[in-house]
Amino acid sequence: MRTLPFTLKLPFGDRPLEWDNYIVRTLSSMQGQYFDQAAYSSLLAADDQLLYEVYEILVPKVEGELLHGVSIVHPGKVGNEYFMTKGHFHDVLETGEVYYCMRGTGMMVMETPEGDSQVLGMSAGEVLYVPPRWAHRSVNTNATEDLVMFFIYPGNAGHNYGTIEQKGFRKLVVEQDGQPTIIDNPRWQNAS
Amino acid sequence: MRTLPFTLKLPFGDRPLEWDNYIVRTLSSMQGQYFDQAAYSSLLAADDQLLYEVYEILVPKVEGELLHGVSIVHPGKVGNEYFMTKGHFHDVLETGEVYYCMRGTGMMVMETPEGDSQVLGMSAGEVLYVPPRWAHRSVNTNATEDLVMFFIYPGNAGHNYGTIEQKGFRKLVVEQDGQPTIIDNPRWQNAS
Numbered sequence: 001m002r003t004l005p006f007t008l009k010l011p012f013g014d015r016p017l018e019w020d021n022y023i024v025r026t027l028s029s030m031q032g033q034y035f036d037q038a039a040y041s042s043l044l045a046a047d048d049q050l051l052y053e054v055y056e057i058l059v060p061k062v063e064g065e066l067l068h069g070v071s072i073v074h075p076g077k078v079g080n081e082y083f084m085t086k087g088h089f090h091d092v093l094e095t096g097e098v099y100y101c102m103r104g105t106g107m108m109v110m111e112t113p114e115g116d117s118q119v120l121g122m123s124a125g126e127v128l129y130v131p132p133r134w135a136h137r138s139v140n141t142n143a144t145e146d147l148v149m150f151f152i153y154p155g156n157a158g159h160n161y162g163t164i165e166q167k168g169f170r171k172l173v174v175e176q177d178g179q180p181t182i183i184d185n186p187r188w189q190n191a192s
Numbered sequence: 193m194r195t196l197p198f199t200l201k202l203p204f205g206d207r208p209l210e211w212d213n214y215i216v217r218t219l220s221s222m223q224g225q226y227f228d229q230a231a232y233s234s235l236l237a238a239d240d241q242l243l244y245e246v247y248e249i250l251v252p253k254v255e256g257e258l259l260h261g262v263s264i265v266h267p268g269k270v271g272n273e274y275f276m277t278k279g280h281f282h283d284v285l286e287t288g289e290v291y292y293c294m295r296g297t298g299m300m301v302m303e304t305p306e307g308d309s310q311v312l313g314m315s316a317g318e319v320l321y322v323p324p325r326w327a328h329r330s331v332n333t334n335a336t337e338d339l340v341m342f343f344i345y346p347g348n349a350g351h352n353y354g355t356i357e358q359k360g361f362r363k364l365v366v367e368q369d370g371q372p373t374i375i376d377n378p379r380w381q382n383a384s
Contacts, residue, residue, distance in 0.1 A: 129251065
């Protein structure tokens with residue numbers, strides 16, 4: 001746990017060494033998240049491949065501290081739906097998050113508990129702000145390049161995966177005619 | 193005031209256009225901050241030159257939001273002391289700040305109310321973390337290049353310039369034999 005001032009070199013897509021906590025999400029951790037269940041099962045049977053990685057700095061998880069790190073979403077698709085993060089609300093709903101896109105291109109899928117929805121594109125050199133109350137998921141829409149993002153959120157925010165794991169997001173990002181396209185999630189309306 | 197998700201292109205030392213709030217600090221706003229008062233007066237008499245600029249995004253200044261923006265400290269010295277920001281504690285002392293150094297080289301001078309002191313170097317591509325309770329000032333130690341940093345801090349943090357304006361920091365960064373050098377602030381001990 002880091003409690004004194006520190007500096008760290010941000011990794012631009014290379015594997016960082018100095019980071020405190022390393023999280024790996026493979027295909028098997030995304031059960032039920034992809035629209036095309038047949039494509040998902042078929043891919044998983046072939047290989048439980050790496051979808052994304054998160055490198056976190058460990059500072060105290062309390063209000064006033066700022067948790068930060070780097071996420072790397074690899075390129076790929078399940079059916080025609082791009083590789084993406086699980087997505088979550090914050091446990092403390094009234095907390096936001098800042099993303100700085102270091103490499104690649106992608107989209108951030110966001111929605112509020114009240115049903116407001118936004119999907120914003122992002123590319124290297126851009127900042128994206130997720131205000132308090134907005135669930136968020138990063139999607140890598142690039143065919144060949146990693147989506148590498150530096151993220152910062154309040155130390156007390158926490159993660160709430162529950163409702164997203166059950167219902168998904170209202171919007172999906174899929175490839176149509178070779179282009180990233182935002183569509184309504186056909187499975188969302190039927191979720192209980 | 194921005195309350196919905198948004199993206200912005202981060203400016204790499206170019207003058208940004210999209211930002212909501214623009215703060216300029218010239219030499220005259222740094223009265224009493226530089227060790228060499230004669231050099232300060234002489235420089236100021238010649239030209240009230242630009243020391244640094246801050247571009248802020250306006251999100252609500254409440255807990256859970258994340259204020260962010262870009263600061264640009266220009267190269268230069270007052271006597272042998274480098275151009276620097278005013279420096280401050282946060283009003284809500286128990287709030288930290290994340291810096292991402294986008295361009296240039298510099299040092300962050302930090303201290304706590306209890307008298308702990310740290311000065312850390314930083315260069316392009318590095319993250320620097322200022323934990324809660326640490327006052328902080330950015331110093332541009334590069335002879336020719338701007339020090340450009342992306343900063344993020346809690347929406348409710350606020351700025352407290354008072355004690356720093358009165359007493360300065362315990363440490364100064366000055367040029368000695370052509371090198372950035374950390375020295376004790378001779379004027380700090382005598383401050384009331």
